[in-house]
């Protein structure tokens with residue numbers, strides 16, 4: 001059995017192979033064969049089928065090897081779409097899509113959306129014009145983000161795959177760079193929207209308690 005996060009139910013589950021393994025010769029690529037089989041989710045509430053596939057350059061021992069294969073890719077894939085409840089809805093939805101892109105390996109898409117989220121966050125706070133790094137500096141000047149966050153923005157930039165770069169289609173985009181930029185986006189949202197919302201909430205509850213005690 002293969003263990004994975006089921007793309008249907010989101011639970012970490014064992015996938016039991018339920019069909020024969022089919023090998024599909026693939027031309028014009030570095031891999032010669034694609035092996036595919038249907039698997040069933042062992043979560044009883046789900047029990048749906050997913051298709052597992054793996055790529056090999058030489059023939060494969062079929063069912064037993066497929067069952068033990070650690071590199072199976074799954075369809076449907078588990079797609080992450082986290083919620084950003086204290087973030088303005090359009091910005092939060094875009095941030096959620098950046099994570100969805102990352103979870104399917106669409107790294108340039110993830111980075112393009114993460115940049116758009118940072119730009120929109122600046123705009124939401126009245127900062128317009130100039131490039132994204134200038135906007136991040138302004139967000140720091142206006143007390144919206146901490147010094148360390150501003151420094152990290154500059155470091156990501158100097159690392160090559162900039163937060164600011166405009167020529168996405170021209171850049172190599174290793175997964176770790178895309179992950180770093182999406183993580184940076186999360187940190188900006190945390191500092192600008194989510195952290196302050198939590199503090200306002202705490203303040204509100206204290207106020208209500210004070211009023212109740214005064215009654």
Ligand SMILES: [Zn+2]
Nearest residue numbers: 006009041046
């Ligand atoms: Zn499932």
